[in-house]
Amino acid sequence: MKQSNIGIILGVIILFISTIILPTYFMSVITYRDDLNKAQVAARNFVDSVIDNGMISERAVSDLNLDLAACTSTFTYRIVREEKIVQPTEGGGVETTWMVTEIVDGTEWASGDIVTVIIEQQGLNLYQKLAMLMPGAWFYTQDVRMSGMVR
Amino acid sequence: MKFIAFAYPIILLMDIIVFINFYNWQQESIYEFEQRQLDIQVNYAVEAATQEMLSIGTHIDTDYADWGRATLEPQIALDTFTTVLMKNLGYSNTKENRDALILDHVPFFIVAGYDGYYVYGTVAETVTVDGVEQLAYPKRWTPKLPYAMKSVKTEGNINTVFFNLSNNNYDAIWNGNYYEKINYDRDKDVYPNSYFGIDKGTNTSSPYTPNGTVDINSTTGRVQSWDLANTQDRDRCVNDTLTYACNAALYAALEGNMEKEWFLPSTFSEWSQNRPVTSPSVLVYINRNNTSSVYDVSTFGIGGAKIDEATFFICYKNEQGDKVYTYATNRAKVEARGLTVLYTATSMEDAAKNGYYYDLTYLRR
Numbered sequence: 001m002k003q004s005n006i007g008i009i010l011g012v013i014i015l016f017i018s019t020i021i022l023p024t025y026f027m028s029v030i031t032y033r034d035d036l037n038k039a040q041v042a043a044r045n046f047v048d049s050v051i052d053n054g055m056i057s058e059r060a061v062s063d064l065n066l067d068l069a070a071c072t073s074t075f076t077y078r079i080v081r082e083e084k085i086v087q088p089t090e091g092g093g094v095e096t097t098w099m100v101t102e103i104v105d106g107t108e109w110a111s112g113d114i115v116t117v118i119i120e121q122q123g124l125n126l127y128q129k130l131a132m133l134m135p136g137a138w139f140y141t142q143d144v145r146m147s148g149m150v151r
Numbered sequence: 152m153k154f155i156a157f158a159y160p161i162i163l164l165m166d167i168i169v170f171i172n173f174y175n176w177q178q179e180s181i182y183e184f185e186q187r188q189l190d191i192q193v194n195y196a197v198e199a200a201t202q203e204m205l206s207i208g209t210h211i212d213t214d215y216a217d218w219g220r221a222t223l224e225p226q227i228a229l230d231t232f233t234t235v236l237m238k239n240l241g242y243s244n245t246k247e248n249r250d251a252l253i254l255d256h257v258p259f260f261i262v263a264g265y266d267g268y269y270v271y272g273t274v275a276e277t278v279t280v281d282g283v284e285q286l287a288y289p290k291r292w293t294p295k296l297p298y299a300m301k302s303v304k305t306e307g308n309i310n311t312v313f314f315n316l317s318n319n320n321y322d323a324i325w326n327g328n329y330y331e332k333i334n335y336d337r338d339k340d341v342y343p344n345s346y347f348g349i350d351k352g353t354n355t356s357s358p359y360t361p362n363g364t365v366d367i368n369s370t371t372g373r374v375q376s377w378d379l380a381n382t383q384d385r386d387r388c389v390n391d392t393l394t395y396a397c398n399a400a401l402y403a404a405l406e407g408n409m410e411k412e413w414f415l416p417s418t419f420s421e422w423s424q425n426r427p428v429t430s431p432s433v434l435v436y437i438n439r440n441n442t443s444s445v446y447d448v449s450t451f452g453i454g455g456a457k458i459d460e461a462t463f464f465i466c467y468k469n470e471q472g473d474k475v476y477t478y479a480t481n482r483a484k485v486e487a488r489g490l491t492v493l494y495t496a497t498s499m500e501d502a503a504k505n506g507y508y509y510d511l512t513y514l515r516r
């Protein structure tokens with residue numbers, strides 16, 4: 001039986017796609033979905049802690065760090081504090097604004113202040129990079145951002 | 152050889168099918184993530200709106216014996232809601248962005264007050280453009296709408312019952328007279344029957360009919376028989392009215408293209424009653440069609456708040472003679488500077504309206 005070289009090459013390509021590329025893509029999407037869910041839960045728990053207690057506790061920061069460390073991908077986060085300010089305006093009216101302020105350890109947040117946590121992925125892991133090689137396939141990336149007002 | 156020739160395209164076809172299915176699953180996962188994210192973000196925004204509505208909007212005419220009677224300013228709730236939601240979505244908090252968000256993605260915003268509700272929704276207005284009259288559909292606030300109304304045609308009056316959210320009282324305007332805080336259980340032995348009226352449901356001379364029912368329309372326009380002495384009927388009236396308001400506003404905003412309706416239940420089971428709205432509340436619907444998901448993401452938010460305790464502010468003149476204010480907890484620090492507290496305000500609004508500016512000295516506390 002004469003073997004076709006083209007057939008062999010085609011077979012190798014199909015085998016490579018079926019057993020390496022596709023599973024890699026599947027794994028990368030599944031792990032990233034799992035990571036996003038963890039990051040979302042971590043962000044929510046952190047914001048709830050701040051708006052309930054009126055401060056950033058060590059426990060809240062520790063929990064946030066541990067939750068993000070459990071993710072496959074590398075995530076970083078930023079915390080923004082905005083202090084509520086009401087100023088008079090011309091005509092006897094008032095204007096409410098929120099001013100970004102520095103976060104100082106142990107500072108108590110007043111009711112009406114807004115806390116924002118932004119969780120971003122840094123770079124792509126190996127699986128995601130391989131998945132990006134697939135033509136026509138795109139990789140969903142999304143920051144997790146939550147803002148709450150201190151009660 | 153022929154088998155191999157058939158195997159390659161079959162394997163390729165299977166790979167394509169698996170990939171397409173997985174891609175669809177990925178889109179659903181993205182949708183679930185976006186949906187959950189929006190739910191959480193809207194919850195935070197609604198919570199902030201109800202909190203600010205009560206903390207800023209209370210006036211000196213608040214009935215301190217009945218906190219539920221606080222006066223509301225629904226515009227404060229809407230402004231706070233959009234501010235917090237903008238921060239959640241990562242948009243700049245500019246007027247243009249807020250207006251675009253409300254116009255495109257918020258079909259309605261309802262504030263349920265103590266004895267009535269406000270709707271910020273789509274209305275039809277006639278405007279003149281280049282001398283030609285046209286219909287426009289901006290968003291406007293309605294006046295406060297009561298939870299129940301009755302039209303007594305024989306006497307030519309529109310009698311209104313103001314079911315409230317807090318206690319077993321209700322107010323009423325009946326035949327031109329104003330009745331306040333009517334409570335059957337409390338007042339039946341105090342006031343004579345002549346004040347409250349007699350007969351069971353047949354005498355319409357007063358809004359109070361002990362052990363009787365009166366046909367009252369909730370503001371949905373549907374006739375319901377409400378027993379005014381029955382708090383469950385009152386709950387059902389409030390829930391029915393707000394349900395209709397939500398769906399009517401959504402219908403108007405979406406031009407009839409509704410895929411779902413909202414329902415505020417009054418009962419969960421035969422044995423339990425439920426009151427979704429028991430305090431001044433905010434009800435809002437968000438519809439986003441510009442997310443990473445291929446599906447539209449929408450959510451319904453509802454939140455209420457009660458007044459718990461007040462935060463006070465001290466007003467004084469600083470070393471430069473400027474009128475400034477700060478939190479009352481900083482009083483010791485202020486007095487340590489040799490300054491004298493001139494005035495104690497119950498809110499930032501109160502201090503600002505009296506001409507005091509926020510003392511930036513205490514911005515980082």
